[in-house]
Amino acid sequence: METKSTNYSCRCLSEIDSIAYLKNHDKNVKQRGYEQSVSWLLLHIEYFLGDKESFQLLLISDQDSRDLAFLPLCISYKSPKRIHSIRPLSSYYTSEYSPVLLSEYCSFPGLADAVACWLLKNALPWDSFHFGPFSPTSEFAQALFNGVGQYGLFAKNYYWFDNWYLNCSSRSFEQYYNGLPSRLKNTISRRRKKFEKQGTISFRIYSRPEEISQAVQEFESVYKASWKKPEGKPDFIRRFSVDAADRDWTRIGILYSNSVPCAAQLWYVANNVASIFKLAHDEQFKSYSVGSLLTLEMMKYVLEQDKVTTVDFLIGGDGYKKDWGFTMQERHGLAIFNRTLGGRLLALRHISLPDLKRKFGKWLLLGH
Numbered sequence: 001m002e003t004k005s006t007n008y009s010c011r012c013l014s015e016i017d018s019i020a021y022l023k024n025h026d027k028n029v030k031q032r033g034y035e036q037s038v039s040w041l042l043l044h045i046e047y048f049l050g051d052k053e054s055f056q057l058l059l060i061s062d063q064d065s066r067d068l069a070f071l072p073l074c075i076s077y078k079s080p081k082r083i084h085s086i087r088p089l090s091s092y093y094t095s096e097y098s099p100v101l102l103s104e105y106c107s108f109p110g111l112a113d114a115v116a117c118w119l120l121k122n123a124l125p126w127d128s129f130h131f132g133p134f135s136p137t138s139e140f141a142q143a144l145f146n147g148v149g150q151y152g153l154f155a156k157n158y159y160w161f162d163n164w165y166l167n168c169s170s171r172s173f174e175q176y177y178n179g180l181p182s183r184l185k186n187t188i189s190r191r192r193k194k195f196e197k198q199g200t201i202s203f204r205i206y207s208r209p210e211e212i213s214q215a216v217q218e219f220e221s222v223y224k225a226s227w228k229k230p231e232g233k234p235d236f237i238r239r240f241s242v243d244a245a246d247r248d249w250t251r252i253g254i255l256y257s258n259s260v261p262c263a264a265q266l267w268y269v270a271n272n273v274a275s276i277f278k279l280a281h282d283e284q285f286k287s288y289s290v291g292s293l294l295t296l297e298m299m300k301y302v303l304e305q306d307k308v309t310t311v312d313f314l315i316g317g318d319g320y321k322k323d324w325g326f327t328m329q330e331r332h333g334l335a336i337f338n339r340t341l342g343g344r345l346l347a348l349r350h351i352s353l354p355d356l357k358r359k360f361g362k363w364l365l366l367g368h
Contacts, residue, residue, distance in 0.1 A: 007107070008060050008068065008114035018057040019045065021070075030101040034270045039243040041072050041089060041100075047236045048091040052076055055089060060099070060106075060114050068106040069099040071115065083126035084342065090133075092232070095163065095275070095314040096331065097132055099140055109143040116147030119336065127342035132333030133160045141334055148336050154343075156350040160333045162317030164326040169309040173300045176325065184323050188292050195288040199258040203297045206252045212245040215252040222254075222264035225282040237266070237278070244268055251301070255281075255294040263290035265298055272309045274302040295324070 013021060019042070026038040034040055045055050058071040072089035088097045099111055119129055134141045141157075148155050168176060177185070195201055206215035216238050223231065231237065244250045249270045255263040263281035267274055276298075281291045302308045313321050317328065337347040 007110045008062055010114050010118035011059050011061070012073075012118075013057045013059060015055045018055055018072075021057055021059075022072075025102065028102050030104055032098070032101070032271055033096070033273060034244060034249055034268045034275065035094060035096065036098075036100045037244075037247075037270075040240060043236055043240055043243075044072075044089050044091060047233050048089070049074060050076065058115065058118065060111050062106070066103070068103045069101045069111055071099055078342075081124060083122075083124050085128045085130070086126060087130040088132070092315075093236075093277075094133065095312070097134060098138065108139040112140050112143035113147050116144060116151055116153075119148060119153065119338075120151045125340050126338050127340050128338070128346050129336040130333065131336070133331035134334070136330055136332050141332070144336075145334060153336055153338060154347050155334060155336045156347075158333050158335065158350070160331045161315055162328055163315065163331050164313040164317070164321040164328050166311040166324070166326045167309070168303060168311060171303070173303040176299065176303060177296075179325060181323055184292075187289060188296060191287075191289040192293055195257070195285075195290070195293070198288075202256045202259075203294065204254050204256070205298065205301050206254070207245065207248065207250060209242070209245040212242050212250055212252065215254065216241055218254050218261045219252055219264040219266055219278070219280070222261050222282055223278070223280040225284075226280040227283055228280060241266065244270075251298070251306075253294050253298045253301070255290050255297070257285065257290075263294040265291075265294055267298060267302070269302060269306045269308060272307075273312055274306060274308045274310070275312045275314055277314065299324075 022038050022041060029036060029038060031037055049055055053074040053076050056073050056075055058073055059067050060069045060071075061067050074087050074089050076084045076086075078084045088094070090097050099108075119126070131141060131144065145155050145157055192201075206212060220231075220234065220238075241250045241252070247270070249268045251267040251269055251274070253265045253267070254261050261282070262285040265276070265280075266278040267276050269275070279291060279295075281294075299311065302311065311326075313326055315331075322328070335350055337343040337350075
């Protein structure tokens with residue numbers, strides 16, 4: 001079914017047509033990061049689509065039927081004619097979700113209004129729609145929140161997780177290093193000297209496609225020797241890292257001691273942003289701060305070689321990130337509930353009793 005707002009219209013493709021559309025429009029995507037790449041999305045379909053979910057693209061077009069953007073969605077059905085929930089095609093690896101643009105000439109409020117209109121006029125009844133994670137400053141998310149409210153749907157903007165990032169535009173590595181806390185610099189210097197007394201240490205940062213498979217194996221060997229729980233989807237990371245290397249996005253840093261890998265980090269560099277995806281170190285080398293030694297080398301590489309403008313720590317509010325000069329911001333989610341019985345019951349979980357009585361009593365009880 002196609003629905004129309006003031007300027008844009010939406011249509012939802014079947015799963016088969018959605019996958020074909022992705023594969024045929026890889027070069028048309030105006031990527032704002034690796035998480036909007038077709039490779040990332042196709043691998044998410046393979047690894048993170050639920051057994052009772054269907055993958056569908058929600059295409060947004062202008063008045064001349066030109067596709068402007070799409071939302072990759074997972075739709076869970078109660079029955080062939082009733083939708084339970086609609087959520088982003090995402091996973092615990094997703095740090096930010098937003099419309100995937102096919103044109104640079106589109107309005108985020110216009111896109112959001114088209115999606116709100118589609119939700120209101122969807123041919124199949126649905127209970128809940130979830131969007132995120134997103135930055136609280138997201139123009140699309142704010143417009144979607146306002147839009148569904150104007151259409152009489154209940155929406156809840158909620159905190160999801162913390163994100164640490166570093167704005168390093170026009171900053172050299174020397175300038176960055178000089179700005180680090182003296183305590184951190186002194187610790188790194190002392191631990192490196194201590195570590196060098198144990199033997200030969202070396203750093204390698206792998207980025208060429210022909211190097212990545214072997215580098216991933218070394219990363220995995222360090223990860224297994226670390227304090228971290230086994231990776232949930234190692235094949236997903238392995239396959240995406242290889243695909244991303246073909247676009248010169250993958251950076252795998254390894255710190256060796258006497259040719260033995262003792263710390264490893266996986267970063268992705270795309271659109272002038274270096275994203276710190278995974279960190280690990282062998283526990284037997286913990287006393288030498290091998291993780292910090294490698295982080296400093298990776299920072300030097302992305303600032304001097306890749307000349308990134310932002311370094312993103314992605315998901316997690318660990319306080320140590322502040323020592324590295326990073327700034328914390330929040331990531332939010334948006335839950336939207338329909339006026340179906342199922343939607344109203346789900347909404348009860350997201351709002352307090354005083355809010356129910358004060359703001360949403362009539363909506364919940366009468367459906368106005």
